[in-house]
Amino acid sequence: MRARLLRRALVLLLGAAPAAAAQHPLVGLPLDDPAYAQLDGLVSLGCGAARISAFRPFMVKDIQAALRAAAAEPACRGRVLDALTSRFLEPVAAQDSARADSSRLRFGAAATLRATGQHGGTFYPLWRDIRPVSQGDPAAVGLARLRLTWNGGPNVVFVSEAYGETQRRNDPTVRASAFRSTSGVIDFSDAYASGRLGPVVLSIGRAREAWIGEGTESLVLSANGPALDRITLTAQWPKFEFKALVASLNDVVLTPQLDSLSDSTTPQRFHRMLIAHALTYRPSRQVEITIGETGLIPSRGGGVNLAYANPLMIYQVTQNDSARATDPASNVNLTAFGSIRANVGRASLQGDLLIDDIQIDAKDRARYPNLFGWMLQGTYALPLPMPTSIGAQYRRVGAFTYLETFYTDTWQQYDQPIGSELGPDADMGRAFAEIWPRGKLRVIGGLARWRRGANRIDQRPPANREGHAGALFPYTTAARPAVQAAWMGDLTVEWLDPVLPVSLQVDGASVENPNNQPGPTETLARVQLSLSYRWRYP
Secondary structure (H helix, E strand, O other): OHHHHHHHHHHHHHOOOOOHHHOOOOOEOOOOOHHHHHHHHHHHOOOHHHOOOOEEOOEHHHHHHHHHHHHOOHHHOOHHHHHHHHHHOOOHHHHHHHHHHOOOEEEEEEEEEEEEEEEOOEOOOOOOOOEOHHHOOOOEEEEEEEEEEEEOOOOEEEEEEEEEEOOOOOOOOOOOOOOOOOOOEEEEEEEEEEEEEOOEEEEEEEEOOEEOOEOOEOOOEOOOOOOEEEEEEEEEOOOEEEEEEEEEEEEEEEOHHHHOOOOOOOOEEEEEEEEEEEEEEEEEOOEEEEEEEEEEEEEOOOOOOHHHHOOOOOHHHHOOOOOOOOOHHHOOEEEEEEEEEEEEOOEEEEEEEEEEEOOOOHHHHHHOOOEEEEEEEEEEEEOOOOOEEEEEEEEEEOOOOOOOOOHHHOOEEOOEEOOOOOOOOEEEEEEEEEEEEEOOEEEEEEEEEEEEOOOOOOOOOOOOOOOOOOOOOOOOOOOOOOOEEEEEEEEEEEEOOOOOOEEEEEEEEEEEOHHHOOOOOEEEEEEEEEEEEEEOOO
C-alpha cells in the first residue's frame, strides 16, 4: 500500500508541470529547452513540416502550428512527433478548462546540477585557446532559475527570469560580475514584454537570439554568448516571415596599451549597438529561403542612429549617407547573409553564407581579402525500424572574418563571438549519426576534423587584413607559426523530458600544434553529466 501511495505521489509531483500548451502563445521557448533537439531531429528524419523558423527562440504558438502541420505528413509520424504532441498540444477542452481556472500570473522554477571531468586541458569554448583544466568547466556547478510570467490576454505577455549559478568560470553566457566575494553569479536571463497586433509581434527586453544555423550556433547571430538587451519585431504570413532587431552591446574602451593607439591618446569609451533584419520566404513547408543584413555600430556619444534602426531601409545604402560619422573607430561593420533549407524525400539540406566584406574594385582585391563564412549540411533518414539519420557538415570562417581595424567594430560581445563558435580563421568538417530509441531518448555521435589559424575573436588590436589578399587559410604569423589541427570525437545521450531532462556528453580531441605552436600532439577529453528538474518551466 505504501509503495502504491509513493508511486502516486511521485506521478503527481512529476506531473505538476503542465504541458507547454498551457503556456502563453507569445512566450519564446528558452534555447536550452529539450524540445529544440526533438524538433531538429524531426527535420533530420525528413519531416520538413516541423521546420518552424530561421529565427530562434521559437514562440509557443509557432511550435503548436508546426506540430499540427506535421501530423498531416506521413514522413513526420512516429515516436518523436508523438512526444512533442503530448507536450505541446493538449486537447482543446483541457486547454479551455485550464485557461478558465488559472491565474494570469504563472510561476515556474528549474534547478540543474552539472558535473564535469576533464583530462589534459580544456578545448571548449572552441573560439578560445586550449587551456589548463583549472580554467575549464568547474567539476560541479549548480544552477537555479525562477521564472514569472504574466498573461495579459492572448496578445500580451510579460516574462521575467532570474537565475543563480554557483561558479561562473568558463561560462560564456554570463555577463554579470561575480556576486560579492563568491565565484557565483546572480542575474536575469529572460526579461521581456511581448505584444501582438495581427501578424506583427513586438518584443522588448532581454533574451537570447540565434538567427539561421543550428541550435545556438550561427555564422550570423549566435547565442553562444550572453543574452541581448534588444527590441525585436516579427511579422508572419503564410509564406513570409520578417524579423528585425536592435540591441545594445557592451561598451569597449580603447587604450594605447591594448589597441595600438598613440601614447598621448587618452582611453576612449565607445557605446555599441547591434542591428539586424531578415526576410524568409517559404514556397512550401519543405523549403525556406532567408536573406538579411546585420550591422555593428560603435559611437562615442551613445544614442541610436534612427536611419540604421529603420528595418525597412537597406543598411548598405544607409552607410553611404553623407551624415554618417567619419571617425575610423566609429565605422559601422555591416554584413549580409543568406540561407537555404530544404527537405527532399528523406534528405534534409542546408546552406548558409555570410558576407562580412567583399572586394569589388581591382585595387581593393589586390590589398584586402574577401571576408566570408559558410556552412553546408546534409542529413539522410535511414529506412530502419528505429528512427535514425546520418549526416555531414562543413563550417568555414575566413581568416579575417568578423575582425575590423579597431576592437570596437569586431563582431563580439563581452569578448565572446556574436557569430560562429569557431571564431575567425577556422573550419570544421564533421560526420555524425543520430538515433531515437524513444521519442524522448536521443543518441548522437560524430567524428570531426578541426583546423584553426592564428587569429582570435578577442585579440587586441585585431589582425590587420590589409596586404593579405592572397593569404593562405588557415593564417599563420611569426608569433603563431603553425596551424592547429585536431581529430575530435563526441557522443551524447539525452533524455529529453520536459520535467526531468538528463544529458551525458563525452568529447575527446587529439590536437596537433596546440595554440598554433609547433609541438607534440596533445590528447584531451571531457565527460559532462547534466541533470535538471523543471517545475512549471518554462
